[in-house]
Amino acid sequence: MIEVESKFRSPGNDKIEKALVRLGAKKTATQVMEDVYFAHPSRDFSRTDEALRLRKHEDAAELTYKGPRMKAENSKAREEVTLRIDNPLTAQRIVERLGFKESYIVKKKRSSYILDKLRVDVDDVEGLGEYVELEILTESPERATSLLELARKELDLNKLEPRTYLEMIIEKQSSA
Amino acid sequence: MIEVESKFRSPGNDKIEKALVRLGAKKTATQVMEDVYFAHPSRDFSRTDEALRLRKHEDAAELTYKGPRMKAENSKAREEVTLRIDNPLTAQRIVERLGFKESYIVKKKRSSYILDKLRVDVDDVEGLGEYVELEILTESPERATSLLELARKELDLNKLEPRTYLEMIIEKQSSA
Numbered sequence: 001m002i003e004v005e006s007k008f009r010s011p012g013n014d015k016i017e018k019a020l021v022r023l024g025a026k027k028t029a030t031q032v033m034e035d036v037y038f039a040h041p042s043r044d045f046s047r048t049d050e051a052l053r054l055r056k057h058e059d060a061a062e063l064t065y066k067g068p069r070m071k072a073e074n075s076k077a078r079e080e081v082t083l084r085i086d087n088p089l090t091a092q093r094i095v096e097r098l099g100f101k102e103s104y105i106v107k108k109k110r111s112s113y114i115l116d117k118l119r120v121d122v123d124d125v126e127g128l129g130e131y132v133e134l135e136i137l138t139e140s141p142e143r144a145t146s147l148l149e150l151a152r153k154e155l156d157l158n159k160l161e162p163r164t165y166l167e168m169i170i171e172k173q174s175s176a
Numbered sequence: 177m178i179e180v181e182s183k184f185r186s187p188g189n190d191k192i193e194k195a196l197v198r199l200g201a202k203k204t205a206t207q208v209m210e211d212v213y214f215a216h217p218s219r220d221f222s223r224t225d226e227a228l229r230l231r232k233h234e235d236a237a238e239l240t241y242k243g244p245r246m247k248a249e250n251s252k253a254r255e256e257v258t259l260r261i262d263n264p265l266t267a268q269r270i271v272e273r274l275g276f277k278e279s280y281i282v283k284k285k286r287s288s289y290i291l292d293k294l295r296v297d298v299d300d301v302e303g304l305g306e307y308v309e310l311e312i313l314t315e316s317p318e319r320a321t322s323l324l325e326l327a328r329k330e331l332d333l334n335k336l337e338p339r340t341y342l343e344m345i346i347e348k349q350s351s352a
Contacts (some may be wrong), residue, residue, distance in 0.1 A: 042218030043275060052274065065270045081273060083266045090259045093240045097257060098228065099219060 003137055004077045004144040007164075008157035009035045010130035013122050017111065019155055020122075028138040035106040036092065038164055041099030050165065051102060054092055061088035063095075070141075076162070077141045106165045118151050128168050132157055179313055180253045183340075184333035186306035189298050193287065196298075196330055201291040207233045210270040212268065213342055217275030227342065228276060232267055237264035239271075246317075252338070253273040253317045282341045294327050304344050308333055 010016055018137060020027075036054040045051055049068040067079035085091050096102070114117060121133040128166040134151050138144040163171070186192055196203075212230040221227055225244040231237060243255035261267050272278070283302040288295060297309040310327050314320040339347070 022346045040274065041216075049271075052270075063270060067273065071310045079273075081266060081269045084262060085247055086260060090257060094228075094239060094259055097226075097241045097243065097255075098216065 002077045002139065002141055002144075003066055003080045004141050004148065005133055005135040006076075006148050006152065007131055007133045007161045008152070009159035009161055010122070010132045011156065011158075013111075013124060013130045013132075014133055016122055016155060017113075020026070020113045020115065020120060023115060023154060025120060027114040028114055030109070030111045031057045031059075032109050033107070035108075035165075036102055037104045037106070038095055038100040039103040041101075046170075051164075052095070054088055054095070056088045061085050063091050064101055077078045077144075094103060104169055106169055108165070115151060117147055120151070120155075123165075127172065128165060131161060131165075177318075178253045178288040178315065178317055179256045179311060179315050181311040182252075182310055182328065183307055183309045183337045184328070185299070185337055187332065187334075189287075189300060189306045189308075192298055192308055193289075193330060195297070196289045196291065196296060199291060199330060201289040201296060204288045204290055206285070206287045206328045207232045207235075208285050209283070212278055212285075213280045214271055214276040217232075217277075222346075227318050227340075229270070230264055230271070232264045237261050237267070239267050242265035250310065253320075280342055280345055282345055284341070291327060293323055296327070296331075299341075301341055303348065304341060307337060307341075 008107075034056045036056070038052045038054070039045065040050075040052070043050070051064075053064045053066065053067040055064065062081040062082050062084050064080055067074040069078045092102075109124045111122045113122070114120075117136055119135045119137075121135065123131045123133065126129060132155065134145040134148050134157075136147060187314045210232045214228045214230070215221065216226075216228070219226070227240075228332070229240040229242065231240065238258050238260050240256060240258040245252040245254045268278075285300045287298045289298070290296075293312055295311045295313075297308045297311065299309065301307060308331065310324050310333075311318040312323055337344075
């Protein structure tokens with residue numbers, strides 16, 4: 001399965017959430033999430049454009065491998081492999097025993113909506129501000145891009161943010 | 177938590193299982209297990225005496241990191257970190273995307289018994305034959321060794337097998 005997604009700077013999360021309700025989107029969750037990213041013991045993920053992420057939220061946790069991004073117009077597609085897990089501490093210990101090192105933590109409050117085939121995440125990211133992510137899981141990246149573009153216009157999202165939160169936090173920390 | 181265990185060549189699994197019943201042991205499960213072992217992308221597990229194992233059995237799966245063995249008399253202790261997982265295929269895919277390679281598979285039929293504080297596994301291992309493992313999970317390796325020795329005598333187990341099944345399979349394949 002391929003995830004195609006676009007991220008935009010939010011013109012204001014309150015405004016976006018009201019627009020989503022008007023469009024008939026369904027709110028599925030509001031959660032505080034902590035994402036722990038790991039450095040590989042022998043591979044430089046910043047060069048290979050991969051990531052290993054342990055996501056902890058209130059009612060669950062998951063371990064995700066993200067493959068290199070394949071560029072599409074105004075969006076990105078990448079392989080995601082996600083394993084749901086019961087015990088994030090145990091998962092983190094195994095990963096660390098194998099030589100992976102905790103590198104960065106991204107914390108955010110996320111409200112998630114379903115708008116037809118799309119998932120819309122309205123994020124407030126610690127230290128970075130407000131963003132909106134449009135995502136679609138698909139076997140057909142081309143059609144996904146058209147659906148994303150439609151939602152982008154409906155929500156009046158104009159400031160594309162091509163970087164991941166992780167990249168933004170790394171840049172912020174290295175320029176500090 | 178430390179696992180202290182001893183493995184012995186079985187004088188016959190039927191005989192052992194009858195003796196266990198006589199001693200009041202409780203049978204907890206009989207399962208066919210497939211253990212997939214992985215090679216680390218940059219660390220030689222055969223030198224560091226570690227292992228990463230994905231165990232699949234009928235009703236569950238688990239991912240286990242095993243740390244180096246600490247030698248005790250006639251037994252071995254090592255750190256084990258085990259994560260229960262719902263989806264072994266997804267776990268294997270993440271591990272492989274991170275550069276771990278499937279190295280060996282160990283298949284066995286295992287009948288497990290609980291004898292007071294001990295776990296006794298009566299194993300029939302594909303290509304290797306019949307073995308009995310005595311195990312105890314403990315924070316006190318010294319006391320565990322005494323309990324193991326008692327059970328060893330009760331079950332008349334005399335042929336200590338210090339190698340893991342994985343090591344035995346590697347030796348068998350490299351001498352073939």
